[in-house]
Amino acid sequence: MSELIQAVINSEEKSDLRSFVSEIRHQEKRYLLRNDILSAYADYCDKHQKSEDFIQSSNLSKLIYYTQEILQEDGNLCLIIRPKIASQEVYRLTEDLNAEELSVQELLDVRDRFVNRYHPNEGDILELDFQPFYDYSPAIRDPKNIGKGVQYLNRYLSSKLFQDPRQWLESLFDFLRLHQYEGSQLLINGQIQSQQRLSDQIKKALTYVGKLDSEEPYEKFRYALQSMGFEPGWGNTAGRVAETLEILDELIDSPDHQTLEAFISRIPMVFKIVLVSAHGWFGQEGVLGRPDTGGQVVYVLDQAKSLEKQLQEDTTLAGLDVLNVQPKVIILTRLIPNSDGTLCNQRLEKVHGTENAWILRVPLREFNPKMTQNWISRFEFWPYLETFAIDSEKELRSELRGNPDLIIGNYTDGNLVAFLLARRMKVTQCNIAHALEKSKYLFSNLYWQDLEDKYHFSLQFTADLIAMNAANFIISSTYQEIVGTPDSVGQYESYKCFTMPELYHVVSGIELFSPKFNVVPPGVNETYYFPYSRWEDRVESDRARIEELLFTQEDPSQIFGKLDDPTKRPIFSMARLDRIKNLTGLAECFGKSPELQEHCNLILVAGKLRVEESGDNEERDEIEKLYRIIDQYNLHGKFRWLGVRLSKTDSGEIYRVIADRQGIFVQPALFEAFGLTILEAMISGLPTFATQFGGPLEIINDKVNGFYINPTHLEETAEKILDFVTKCEQNPNYWYEISTRAMDRVYSTYTWKIHTTRLLSLARIYGFWNFTSKENREDLLRYLEALFYLIYKPRAQQLLEQHMYR
Numbered sequence: 001m002s003e004l005i006q007a008v009i010n011s012e013e014k015s016d017l018r019s020f021v022s023e024i025r026h027q028e029k030r031y032l033l034r035n036d037i038l039s040a041y042a043d044y045c046d047k048h049q050k051s052e053d054f055i056q057s058s059n060l061s062k063l064i065y066y067t068q069e070i071l072q073e074d075g076n077l078c079l080i081i082r083p084k085i086a087s088q089e090v091y092r093l094t095e096d097l098n099a100e101e102l103s104v105q106e107l108l109d110v111r112d113r114f115v116n117r118y119h120p121n122e123g124d125i126l127e128l129d130f131q132p133f134y135d136y137s138p139a140i141r142d143p144k145n146i147g148k149g150v151q152y153l154n155r156y157l158s159s160k161l162f163q164d165p166r167q168w169l170e171s172l173f174d175f176l177r178l179h180q181y182e183g184s185q186l187l188i189n190g191q192i193q194s195q196q197r198l199s200d201q202i203k204k205a206l207t208y209v210g211k212l213d214s215e216e217p218y219e220k221f222r223y224a225l226q227s228m229g230f231e232p233g234w235g236n237t238a239g240r241v242a243e244t245l246e247i248l249d250e251l252i253d254s255p256d257h258q259t260l261e262a263f264i265s266r267i268p269m270v271f272k273i274v275l276v277s278a279h280g281w282f283g284q285e286g287v288l289g290r291p292d293t294g295g296q297v298v299y300v301l302d303q304a305k306s307l308e309k310q311l312q313e314d315t316t317l318a319g320l321d322v323l324n325v326q327p328k329v330i331i332l333t334r335l336i337p338n339s340d341g342t343l344c345n346q347r348l349e350k351v352h353g354t355e356n357a358w359i360l361r362v363p364l365r366e367f368n369p370k371m372t373q374n375w376i377s378r379f380e381f382w383p384y385l386e387t388f389a390i391d392s393e394k395e396l397r398s399e400l401r402g403n404p405d406l407i408i409g410n411y412t413d414g415n416l417v418a419f420l421l422a423r424r425m426k427v428t429q430c431n432i433a434h435a436l437e438k439s440k441y442l443f444s445n446l447y448w449q450d451l452e453d454k455y456h457f458s459l460q461f462t463a464d465l466i467a468m469n470a471a472n473f474i475i476s477s478t479y480q481e482i483v484g485t486p487d488s489v490g491q492y493e494s495y496k497c498f499t500m501p502e503l504y505h506v507v508s509g510i511e512l513f514s515p516k517f518n519v520v521p522p523g524v525n526e527t528y529y530f531p532y533s534r535w536e537d538r539v540e541s542d543r544a545r546i547e548e549l550l551f552t553q554e555d556p557s558q559i560f561g562k563l564d565d566p567t568k569r570p571i572f573s574m575a576r577l578d579r580i581k582n583l584t585g586l587a588e589c590f591g592k593s594p595e596l597q598e599h600c601n602l603i604l605v606a607g608k609l610r611v612e613e614s615g616d617n618e619e620r621d622e623i624e625k626l627y628r629i630i631d632q633y634n635l636h637g638k639f640r641w642l643g644v645r646l647s648k649t650d651s652g653e654i655y656r657v658i659a660d661r662q663g664i665f666v667q668p669a670l671f672e673a674f675g676l677t678i679l680e681a682m683i684s685g686l687p688t689f690a691t692q693f694g695g696p697l698e699i700i701n702d703k704v705n706g707f708y709i710n711p712t713h714l715e716e717t718a719e720k721i722l723d724f725v726t727k728c729e730q731n732p733n734y735w736y737e738i739s740t741r742a743m744d745r746v747y748s749t750y751t752w753k754i755h756t757t758r759l760l761s762l763a764r765i766y767g768f769w770n771f772t773s774k775e776n777r778e779d780l781l782r783y784l785e786a787l788f789y790l791i792y793k794p795r796a797q798q799l800l801e802q803h804m805y806r
């Protein structure tokens with residue numbers, strides 16, 4: 001990249017650079033983000049009548065394209081350039097256009113100076129650097145392979161392991177001897193005491209099962225196999241046992257990474273899983289749409305159901321029914337004593353439709369009953385996590401009669417609890433972010449001190465760093481969650497280097513090229529969400545009731561607005577009422593377009609209708625703002641707002657009723673990590689317009705199976721929707737085309753079956769590699785513990801004291 005700067009400086013483009021820089025200097029903004037830079041450059045090109053050729057292919061244009069941020073300091077500009085995904089270079093451009101490269105440390109100092117929080121005379125600031133811990137572990141080279149960690153790890157470690165056949169066989173043998181279920185030995189028993197004997201006995205067993213009918217059930221020949229040294233776990237029929245033994249035989253004779261993966265995927269080693277989702281109202285009814293209770297709860301519940309089913313299938317297939325193995329999945333959450341009519345005050349609740357999946361609720365200690373008896377915002381939850389983890393450990397041990405095989409954390413708080421639990425119980429830890437707040441709130445780290453009262457980001461970002469580095473593996477819903485796109489920074493990537501002025505500098509917060517990252521997108525619950533055209537599965541009375549609710553019912557306690565013409569095409573959205581979801585932006589976009597109002601009604605399902613009923617700051621602000629917009633644009637007669645808590649069945653039917661009327665779904669978030677409502681709308685057959693900021697960019701192919709919108713450009717968004725509506729009016733087939741492709745997209749890519757198979761395979765493979773490579777992470781874990789005790793805990797304690805005075 002420095003070559004690109006040099007190329008600009010050493011050519012006739014230098015004069016353009018000089019005048020562009022001078023225009024930047026005259027801007028009021030001292031800190032320009034990519035959008036500001038691009039629009040300043042567009043203005044510059046416009047004003048100076050630059051040719052199309054210059055705009056498209058000059059070195060200056062390329063340089064600007066790659067520049068993510070510009071900070072002005074005295075006469076100098078500091079350019080932060082991202083020449084490719086997951087890499088960053090920083091230059092200081094002096095007044096006389098000299099470019100000098102800055103180190104990460106220098107950049108962080110510049111940023112601190114920018115907010116007047118640079119105090120070199122008071123000593124150095126704490127630097128957090130995780131890079132040394134990753135230096136000795138394998139790293140992916142090509143950014144396009146980021147997120148395919150397990151494939152990479154498998155290939156890399158197999159080739160290392162297979163180089164030394166003696167050691168390889170020893171590891172494999174030790175690994176096979178390891179497995180037990182509640183005291184019963186699995187796979188091989190004491191009769192097989194050496195690798196050679198293992199090899200001989202496999203051949204013997206293969207000859208034996210080869211003579212049986214392939215459908216012969218395992219219990220019929222269990223004891224014959226046992227006498228040869230083989231315990232349950234190889235298969236439920238003679239055919240399945242033979243297959244598994246053959247794979248192992250091949251692995252011993254001529255190992256390769258594919259055979260290894262196939263073999264490990266069959267090993268029964270995961271029976272008990274804990275999913276931690278700590279802060280929200282976690283329940284099965286009456287919880288969605290509240291602040292802090294949205295997609296994460298939906299995701300974890302569906303995942304739990306699907307995992308339990310898959311574990312059952314796997315144990316049956318492995319022949320473990322003879323041992324009466326019962327896989328168990330526990331969702332660990334907090335118990336909320338004042339539970340507002342929900343079951344969140346119950347200790348144990350069975351997950352509907354499962355045999356052995358449970359919600360286990362553990363109360364917070366009663367530091368301050370005014371707080372701990374009630375729901376606590378996710379931004380305030382930090383002081384309660386450590387004791388919650390300690391208390392949960394005991395509860396989990398008694399529910400599971402031992403330790404789990406895998407702990408999956410969700411969101412920052414759940415991931416921190418997962419770290420504490422996994423450390424104490426010595427179990428594999430997996431992280432799921434759902435949303436990393438750092439990238440959701442602009443400048444959240446730079447101005448953390450100003451935001452601390454409301455958001456406590458110092459705790460959240462420290463917890464994020466601890467948990468993401470501690471995790472054995474991380475699953476993300478999209479590639480861009482990790483490293484963004486060629487022109488936008490990823491959510492995890494934003495943790496790579498940042499300053500928390502006066503607290504610490506992060507010079508390397510996470511290794512993005514680590515094979516711990518794996519993209520495993522979620523699915524959508526197909527029992528509730530399915531195409532509108534599946535009439536045979538729809539209940540007519542539900543349809544009629546929902547139709548009335550959406551378009552005509554009058555009930556001021558939970559519905560605002562009456563439609564002048566309920567037959568107009570509905571524009572629909574449903575989300576929690578927080579600022580980032582930007583439903584107010586959608587209302588404003590609708591308000592700004594009289595044409596759109598002529599053709600369509602806007603219908604929202606969101607939050608509460610009354611400020612007094614909400615206990616959440618952002619929700620209260622959004623409620624007030626929505627009323628202001630309705631009045632400002634006089635949306636009366638064209639707009640309805642439902643402040644209802646829907647059951648799952650109703651929330652599925654709502655999308656279908658909108659689709660019956662050839663409506664559309666709009667997801668206008670300022671940023672959306674993934675966006676489950678998008679999957680729900682698409683599988684129901686709704687043409688979907690979703691934000692271009694975040695995960696939806698990967699779910700939707702623009703103009704093929706849905707549309708991108710820029711929610712900060714209200715007129716442009718209204719135009720796009722209007723254009724679609726007009727096209728549909730001219731050609732009714734157009735709606736069906738997009739609708740059909742939306743449904744196909746979800747069925748081909750976003751199902752829970754795909755998700756769970758992949759997740760369990762990851763858990764087994766990471767478990768295997770942790771065992772065989774004896775990865776020594778103790779140094780990293782000690783460093784993380786130090787962060788926890790020295791930074792996180794004292795700050796959490798301070799927050800607890802503040803809570804005491806509330």
Ligand code: UDP
Pocket residue numbers: 288289290293294295296298574575576605606607644646651674675676677678680
């Ligand atoms: N949801 C709901 N009622 C509401 C708002 C949301 O049932 O009033 C559900 C919605 O159907 C989806 C989830 O909550 O399943 C929201 O998930 P998403 O990933 O879209 O956003 P999040 O709330 O997690 O940010």
Ligand code: LCN
Pocket residue numbers: 294295296299434435477672673674675676
């Ligand atoms: C949290 C979010 O903000 C959404 O974007 C996701 O879809 C949801 O969690 C589930 O992962």
